[in-house]
Each structure stands twice: as C-alpha cells, then as structure tokens.
Amino acid sequence: MSGHEPASADAPPRRHAVLDTLMRVERVMARMENAVVITAMVVAILAVGASVAIRTFDLPFSDTGEWAMVAMSPLTFIGAALCSHLHKHLTADIVEMLPPGPLHRGLDAIAAVLCLVFGLFFIALAWDLFDYARSSGETLIDLGTPVAIPAGLMLAGAALMTFHSALDIWRALVGREPGGFNPWH
Numbered sequence: 001m002s003g004h005e006p007a008s009a010d011a012p013p014r015r016h017a018v019l020d021t022l023m024r025v026e027r028v029m030a031r032m033e034n035a036v037v038i039t040a041m042v043v044a045i046l047a048v049g050a051s052v053a054i055r056t057f058d059l060p061f062s063d064t065g066e067w068a069m070v071a072m073s074p075l076t077f078i079g080a081a082l083c084s085h086l087h088k089h090l091t092a093d094i095v096e097m098l099p100p101g102p103l104h105r106g107l108d109a110i111a112a113v114l115c116l117v118f119g120l121f122f123i124a125l126a127w128d129l130f131d132y133a134r135s136s137g138e139t140l141i142d143l144g145t146p147v148a149i150p151a152g153l154m155l156a157g158a159a160l161m162t163f164h165s166a167l168d169i170w171r172a173l174v175g176r177e178p179g180g181f182n183p184w185h
Contacts, residue, residue, distance in 0.1 A: 016174055019167075026085065026167055030183035033082040033160065036074050044071040066140045073150035077157025084115060085164040087178055100177075109172035112165045119162030126155040 047067035054061050083089045095111070098104040132138075133147040140147065168178050 019170055019174065019176075022167060022170075026164065027183050029160065029163075030082060030085050033078050033085070034183055037079045037082060040071040040074040040078070044068040044075065047071065063142045066142045066145055070140070070145055070150050073153040074157070077154045078160065079157075081157045081160035081164060084161050084168075086182070105172045105175060105178075108178045109169055112168035112172060112178070116162055116165035116169065119158055119165055122158040123155065123162060126151065126158045130155045 044067075047064040050061075051063050051065040051068065053059065054063055080089070095104065095107045098107070130148060130151040133151040136147075138147045139145060171178055
C-alpha cells in the first residue's frame, strides 16, 4: 500500500531507513495478526459446533462453548489492530475522497493521533484487567481456562493498535501513504 519500492544497489541511501525497517517489521506483525485472527475464527467455529453436538446428544464431555468465548478476544482485539493497520476501520468518507496531498495526510495524521490516544488509554485499562486476572488466578467455569488468556490478548491487541497508529503518524509526517505495507505483498 505504501507505493515505495526498495532502493536499488546504486541508489542513494534511503532518508527514512528506520521507518522502512519498522514497516517491514509491521508487515510481519500484520501477517501474524492475520494468522491469529483466522485461527481464532476456526477455534470459535469448532468450539460452537462441538458444544452443539455435546448438548444435542447429551455427550459426557465438558461444554466447549467457553473456548468460543475466549476465541472472541483475539478475533476482536487482534483483529482491530489488523484493521487499523490496513485502514479498514471506520473512516470519514470525505477524507477518503480527497486527493493525495498535505490535507489528506494531515487528516490521516489526526485520525492516527486519535487512534494512538485511544490505544494508550486502552493499554492502561487492559493492563489493569490482565494484571487482576493473572494475579487472581481466576478461571472460566467449564474447562478452567484462565481469564488471563483473553485479557492478555486484549492487552496485545491494544499494544498492536498503538504501534500501528504510531507508524501511521510517522508515515503521514514524512509524506507516505497511511496503512503501511499490505501484509501479503
């Protein structure tokens, strides 16, 4: 999505080598986010299917429905981070219709700053929940899944969203397109 090609061997050094490196790291992270989201969806579907079978046929197994609920955490929060990286989140249509230029980049930067502020508050809230869940040792009822797992995934999603927002601000400030690299290119 950035439109910037890697420099050739005889080209002058890049002006933003650190940003380029971070964008490559971000692309790898986005691929991992995508894999986590797909895995969470598969787990949720299989857990719901197993839960229906267990209840329908009165099978002597613990209900697997809590795994579907736990899978909703990465699906929601890691998925939100991936959406923020890909710029597939809520946007103002008028901004998306603007031609590329300083106004468009400026509005993208403002949106990224707001997302960064949200992410920082969300990290603080998610950390409190994760810390409580970890220290209390609280578990879910049917299978004893630690509550720290979905809380930790919530915290990870908040941190990833904040990271993507910070890079979006940096990209806007140096005149690059928002959203970083498409993770599959």
